[in-house]
Amino acid sequence: MATKVVLGVIGSDAHVVGITILEQALEASGFDVVNLGVQTSQEEFVEAATAHDADAVLVSSLYGHAKQDCEGFHERLAEADLDVVTYIGGNLAVGQDDFEETRQFFRELGFDRVFDSETDPEDAILALQKDLDMRSSEDERERERVSAGM
Numbered sequence: 158m159a160t161k162v163v164l165g166v167i168g169s170d171a172h173v174v175g176i177t178i179l180e181q182a183l184e185a186s187g188f189d190v191v192n193l194g195v196q197t198s199q200e201e202f203v204e205a206a207t208a209h210d211a212d213a214v215l216v217s218s219l220y221g222h223a224k225q226d227c228e229g230f231h232e233r234l235a236e237a238d239l240d241v242v243t244y245i246g247g248n249l250a251v252g253q254d255d256f257e258e259t260r261q262f263f264r265e266l267g268f269d270r271v272f273d274s275e276t277d278p279e280d281a282i283l284a285l286q287k288d289l290d291m292r293s294s295e296d297e298r299e300r301e302r303v304s305a306g307m
């Protein structure tokens with residue numbers, strides 16, 4: 158079964174080109190993509206991830222309000238009992254003078270990886286494949302521990 162990825166632009170942001178490119182690149186790499194499009198609320202991400210039993214949620218933001226738009230996002234995912242890989246990318250802060258600070262901010266919010274606007278979609282896809290492989294081998298080890306009564 159193909160890996161399912163939910164993708165969207167969060168908040169009131171209407172920049173559509175980046176996620177369209179990401180959608181195409183993900184599909185070309187064999188992912189099953191649910192593209193929620195622009196101006197997607199946190200609730201819509203959570204509902205789609207639940208409805209499609211997503212493995213990963215990819216959030217895009219270009220217009221400089223990602224920090225506000227993403228506050229509480231991971232708490233909502235946790236409330237819905239969703240244990241998914243989460244990435245965010247785009248133009249994540251106004252100005253983006255120090256991307257390391259921006260990366261740190263979003264890592265602390267709970268995103269597994271944070272990408273800037275220079276990101277080559279192929280690099281993000283390689284990272285995603287790696288993170289999902291790692292998760293499935295951790296799950297496998299956990300199942301073995303449980304069945305061995307450990």
Ligand code: B12
Binds near residue numbers: 170175217247251
């Ligand atoms: C085209 C454009 C618009 C168009 C959008 C048309 C459309 N429907 O898409 C219009 C004119 C509508 C627009 C409006 C606005 N825009 Co505008 N826009 C741009 C512009 C020129 C290009 C964006 C683009 O399409 N890039 C091409 C795609 C391929 O690149 P990308 O979007 O960056 O996506 C790539 C990466 O970022 C990354 N990526 C993106 N998301 C994700 C997510 C993940 C998980 C990963 C891994 C990677 C990833 O991968 C993508 C593919 O390579 C940029 C400047 C620029 N050069 O980036 C400004 C820019 C994004 N806009 C900006 C602003 C401020 C606005 C407005 C607020 C302006 C205003 N005052 O009204 C409004 C916002 C409206 C809204 N509600 O969203 C600012 C944002 C500033 C900031 N973040 O600090 C920018 C950077 C311009 C600038 N230098 O000031 N905009």
